[in-house]
Structure formats: structure tokens, C-alpha cells
Amino acid sequence: MVYVIKVGGNVIDNPALLEQFLTDLAGVPGKKILIHGGGKIATRIGDKLGIESKYVNGRRITDAETIDVVTMVYGGLVNKQIVAKLQARGCNAIGLTGADANIIPASKRPVKEIDYGFVGDIATADVQTAPVKLLLDAGLTPVFSPLTHDGKGQILNTNADTIAASLAIALSAHYPVRLIYCFEKKGVLQDASNDDSVINLITRSSYQRLLEEGVLTEGILPKLENAFAAIESGVKEVLIGHANDMQRNTTEDVAGTLIR
Amino acid sequence: MVYVIKVGGNVIDNPALLEQFLTDLAGVPGKKILIHGGGKIATRIGDKLGIESKYVNGRRITDAETIDVVTMVYGGLVNKQIVAKLQARGCNAIGLTGADANIIPASKRPVKEIDYGFVGDIATADVQTAPVKLLLDAGLTPVFSPLTHDGKGQILNTNADTIAASLAIALSAHYPVRLIYCFEKKGVLQDASNDDSVINLITRSSYQRLLEEGVLTEGILPKLENAFAAIESGVKEVLIGHANDMQRNTTEDVAGTLIR
Numbered sequence: 041m042v043y044v045i046k047v048g049g050n051v052i053d054n055p056a057l058l059e060q061f062l063t064d065l066a067g068v069p070g071k072k073i074l075i076h077g078g079g080k081i082a083t084r085i086g087d088k089l090g091i092e093s094k095y096v097n098g099r100r101i102t103d104a105e106t107i108d109v110v111t112m113v114y115g116g117l118v119n120k121q122i123v124a125k126l127q128a129r130g131c132n133a134i135g136l137t138g139a140d141a142n143i144i145p146a147s148k149r150p151v152k153e154i155d156y157g158f159v160g161d162i163a164t165a166d167v168q169t170a171p172v173k174l175l176l177d178a179g180l181t182p183v184f185s186p187l188t189h190d191g192k193g194q195i196l197n198t199n200a201d202t203i204a205a206s207l208a209i210a211l212s213a214h215y216p217v218r219l220i221y222c223f224e225k226k227g228v229l230q231d232a233s234n235d236d237s238v239i240n241l242i243t244r245s246s247y248q249r250l251l252e253e254g255v256l257t258e259g260i261l262p263k264l265e266n267a268f269a270a271i272e273s274g275v276k277e278v279l280i281g282h283a284n285d286m287q288r289n290t291t292e293d294v295a296g297t298l299i300r
Numbered sequence: 301m302v303y304v305i306k307v308g309g310n311v312i313d314n315p316a317l318l319e320q321f322l323t324d325l326a327g328v329p330g331k332k333i334l335i336h337g338g339g340k341i342a343t344r345i346g347d348k349l350g351i352e353s354k355y356v357n358g359r360r361i362t363d364a365e366t367i368d369v370v371t372m373v374y375g376g377l378v379n380k381q382i383v384a385k386l387q388a389r390g391c392n393a394i395g396l397t398g399a400d401a402n403i404i405p406a407s408k409r410p411v412k413e414i415d416y417g418f419v420g421d422i423a424t425a426d427v428q429t430a431p432v433k434l435l436l437d438a439g440l441t442p443v444f445s446p447l448t449h450d451g452k453g454q455i456l457n458t459n460a461d462t463i464a465a466s467l468a469i470a471l472s473a474h475y476p477v478r479l480i481y482c483f484e485k486k487g488v489l490q491d492a493s494n495d496d497s498v499i500n501l502i503t504r505s506s507y508q509r510l511l512e513e514g515v516l517t518e519g520i521l522p523k524l525e526n527a528f529a530a531i532e533s534g535v536k537e538v539l540i541g542h543a544n545d546m547q548r549n550t551t552e553d554v555a556g557t558l559i560r
Contacts, residue, residue, distance in 0.1 A: 085372075088349050088350070089348050089349065090348070108377060111376050111377050111380050111381070112345075112372040112376040112377040113372060113376065114376070115375075115377075115379075115380045116371050116372040116373065116374070116375040116376015116377060116379070116380075117371050117375075117376060119375075119376070120376075120397050120399055120400075120455055121371070121455065123449075124449045124453050124455050125453045127399055127402050127453070128451060128453035132401060132402055133400070133401075135397070135399070136394070136395075137383070137395070139383045139384045139387055139395075140380075140383055140393070140394040140395050141392060141393075141394045142387050142392055170438075171394070174434065174438055175434075178430075178431065178434050180401055180431065189383075191387060191388060192388050193384050193385045193387070193388035195384050
């Protein structure tokens with residue numbers, strides 16, 4: 041099994057959470073890949089550099105100055121600090137962007153109503169699994185920052201969830217893959233007001249039942265739809281759970297919600 | 301032959317020179333590694349972030365704020381832009397620091413008269429060649445930024461010339477290696493006032509003769525001493541030449557000075 045693990049900015053931004061998370065990750069045996077989000081540090085550094093965060097209709101725009109900041113901060117500072125911390129824990133990490141070894145080619149999002157700027161959309165069929173397989177089979181742990189490239193020399197900003205799903209789908213041609221999304225809840229809840237009411241297993245048929253029963257909150261629906269989409273594209277299992285439970289969520293005795 | 305090529309900040313800082321250099325590099329057939337210096341951009345971004353460059357006795361100090369800036373700028377912005385530009389030229393580059401895959405472990409320089417801060421000294425015997433060999437043999441071109449790590453979670457700043465020499469020496473156990481230093485002259489000059497008086501070949505015996513004749517300027521002596529030190533440690537050949545001549549300097553018909 042290969043574990044493709046996405047961790048978000050909330051963990052990256054919290055030093056104590058991050059240290060524990062990396063200790064847990066180093067303790068996961070076997071093949072694993074980490075994809076990290078950015079966190080607020082890029083905004084903080086952008087602010088200090090006098091680069092304003094730009095939004096159109098509430099959507100963030102990645103202009104030329106901003107792509108340089110996220111390349112620095114996500115691809116350099118955040119990524120390499122995670123690598124150094126994993127190395128200190130005996131985990132042989134290697135920090136990458138989607139430009140490295142051409143692993144994740146992307147297309148600059150076409151301008152329609154909104155020009156998102158230097159944002160990359162991935163065609164999963166373009167993901168290059170050979171270099172990832174080479175690294176995994178050599179015992180290395182690839183750590184991806186949320187960056188891709190257009191093959192014409194331009195780095196692009198790409199959502200970390202999307203990178204995780206694309207890598208998981210592409211690698212499913214070679215390995216059974218569990219795609220793990222770490223978020224701020226323990227998993228999908230039976231009762232939204234009770235954090236301990238985690239549903240540990242959801243299948244296509246139990247999902248239909250949960251939908252009919254009206255158990256699921258609106259926030260969780262897109263995550264579940266994405267999970268089933270990944271499974272339909274070949275991913276063996278998707279897990280949604282808390283970053284603190286990540287290690288347990290790589291076992292059969294999950295704390296979060298396993299979707300398969 | 302593996303070409304281990306170091307290019308300095310003067311090329312990194314000059315967009316036209318850099319574009320041409322990367323086109324030339326992509327045109328070099330076979331196994332090659334690039335090590336890039338930092339350039340002035342880290343100072344410029346550090347200035348904008350309000351981080352003062354600190355010097356003691358004329359030596360630059362890498363304090364905690366500065367190591368974060370160089371990790372961002374060298375390990376992120378400069379490194380990943382080079383990778384994306386090489387990919388656009390059909391060269392399958394992969395951007396790394398010495399922390400990645402634990403390739404270049406280092407020790408924080410001990411504090412004596414001067415505390416250099418987060419500067420890493422390399423013991424060449426510690427360089428991990430297995431991951432570099434894995435990448436080279438898979439047809440990838442590793443691109444190193446001038447960063448190492450202490451194995452305890454800390455990124456360290458290390459001179460790019462030193463990284464190039466350490467990689468060249470370590471890889472000499474597996475391949476014949478030509479270590480190429482790109483600098484601002486065409487090579488070692490017979491006549492310091494004539495840029496076209498390049499000496500194309502220097503051996504240990506001709507070096508002695510040049511020393512006795514007083515032909516060599518003081519600036520070139522440390523470079524030649526380092527070159528012979530690398531050769532004594534197993535590197536097949538060292539080449540000193542201009543960045544513009546890099547491609548020709550990977551052939552037998554060199555434009556610069558070949559030392560062997």
C-alpha cells in the first residue's frame with residue numbers, strides 16, 4: 041500500500057501540531073508521499089514584501105508577484121523545512137514541486153469570467169509516475185509543495201487537494217493507494233454536534249443511505265464526492281480524518297472515515 | 301563522464317545570461333549536475349523584508365532570519381525557476397538541496413573567533429551518492445541550491461563551490477567526473493592583460509612550471525589549489541572557464557582551462 045497524505049495549512053502554520061505530525065509521519069512504515077498546503081506564511085511574507093493579496097469575486101488571484109512568493113515560501117521555506125525535520129526523524133524525505141522531474145505538468149487555467157493568473161489545472165493522465173515510483177521503490181518519501189508547471193518555464197499554483205488526488209490516481213496504476221486527507225475534524229460525523237460520532241466506513245451503498253437519511257452536512261459533501269471520484273479513477277481507499285490521527289489512519293483500525 | 305557544473309550568482313542575476321546558460325546546459329548530452337549559487341536576489345528580498353545583511357570582519361553571517369531567506373530564495377525561487385526553465389528545454393531537471401534524500405549532511409560551523417551562524421561544513425565522506433546515482437541513471441539532471449542540513453532539522457547555508465567539489469569527489473567513486481567551475485574569465489590566462497591567452501591544459505608538472513615562471517595571478521591560485529585537491533581526491537578533471545563557454549567545456553575541445 042502507498043499512502044498519499046495531504047496535510048493542510050492549519051497544521052503547517054502551527055509549529056507544535058506540525059512537529060507531532062512529522063513525528064507521526066516518520067513512524068508510518070512503508071511507502072508514503074506527503075503533499076502540504078501553504079498556510080498563511082505566504083500571505084505574511086507577501087504582505088511584508090508589499091505584495092497585496094488580490095481577490096476577484098472572493099477568489100484569490102495568483103499574479104506574477106504572487107507566484108514568485110508562493111514559489112519561494114511553499115517550494116522553498118515550507119517544503120525544505122519539512123524535509124529537514126523529516127530527515128531528523130529518520131525519514132528519508134525528498135522535497136519536490138510538480139516541475140521537478142516533470143512529475144506534474146499542468147495548464148494555466150483559461151481566462152473566462154475570472155483571470156486566476158498563474159494557477160495550474162492538472163490532467164491526471166499527464167502525471168509522470170516513473171520518477172515517483174523510482175523514489176518510492178528506493179525508500180524515499182516524496183514531499184510535494186502545491187506547485188506545478190506549464191512545461192514552458194512557468195511555475196503554477198495548484199490546490200494541494202488536487203495534487204494529492206492526481207498523484208493518488210496516477211500511482212494507482214502501480215500500487216494499491218490509500219489517499220488520506222487530513223482536515224480539522226476526526227472524520228465524517230453521524231451527528232454534526234458530536235465530534236466522537238465518526239462513521240468509520242462509507243461505501244457507495246452506505247453513502248446513498250446517508251444521503252437519503254440527511255445525515256451529511258453540506259461541508260462534507262464535496263469531500264465525499266471527490267473521494268468517490270478518486271475511487272472510480274482507481275484509488276483503492278480514501279480516508280478523511282484529523283491530522284492528529286494520521287498515523288492510526290494508515291492502519292486498518294482507523295480513527296477517521298474510510299471510503300471504499 | 302558525469303559533468304558537475306557550478307554556476308555563480310553573476311549568471312543567476314542576469315536573465316539573458318541565465319537563459320542562454322540553461323539552453324546550453326540542456327544541450328549537453330549525458331549525465332550532468334548543476335550547482336547554482338545564490339546571487340544578489342536573496343539580499344534584495346532580505347532588504348525588503350527588513351532583514352539586514354550582517355558581517356563580522358567582512359565575513360557574511362547567516363543568522364536565523366537569513367537562513368530562512370536563503371532557504372526561500374535559493375531553495376525555492378531560484379532553484380525551481382531553473383528547474384522549470386530546464387524542463388521547458390527538454391532537460392529533465394529535479395531541484396534539490398543537500399537536505400533532500402539526505403544527500404549532503406553537514407555540520408554547523410563551530411564558533412571560534414567568528415560565529416558564522418547557520419553555515420554548514422561538509423565532510424565529503426558523508427555525501428550520499430546512492431540517491432544521486434539513482435537520479436542520474438534514470439536520466440534526470442539534479443539541480444542543487446547551495447543549502448545543506450545538519451541532520452537535526454536545521455537547514456544550513458553552504459558555499460556552492462564547496463558543494464560542487466564535494467559532489468564531484470563523492471561521485472568519482474562511481475563515474476569519471478569532470479568538475480566545471482564557471483567564472484567571469486575564459487580560463488587561466490598566460491597573460492593577465494589578455495583575455496584570449498587561455499592556457500587550455502594544466503597538469504601537476506606544468507602547474508609547477510607556471511608557478512616558477514610567476515605567470516599565475518594571486519586570484520587564480522586558490523582555484524587551482526582547489527582543483528588539484530579535487531583531483532587528488534579522485535575527480536578525473538577540473539575545468540575553469542566562462543559560463544558562456546560551458547557547453548564547449550564539456551567536450552574535449554575546451555575553451556577554458558582543463559586541469560588533470
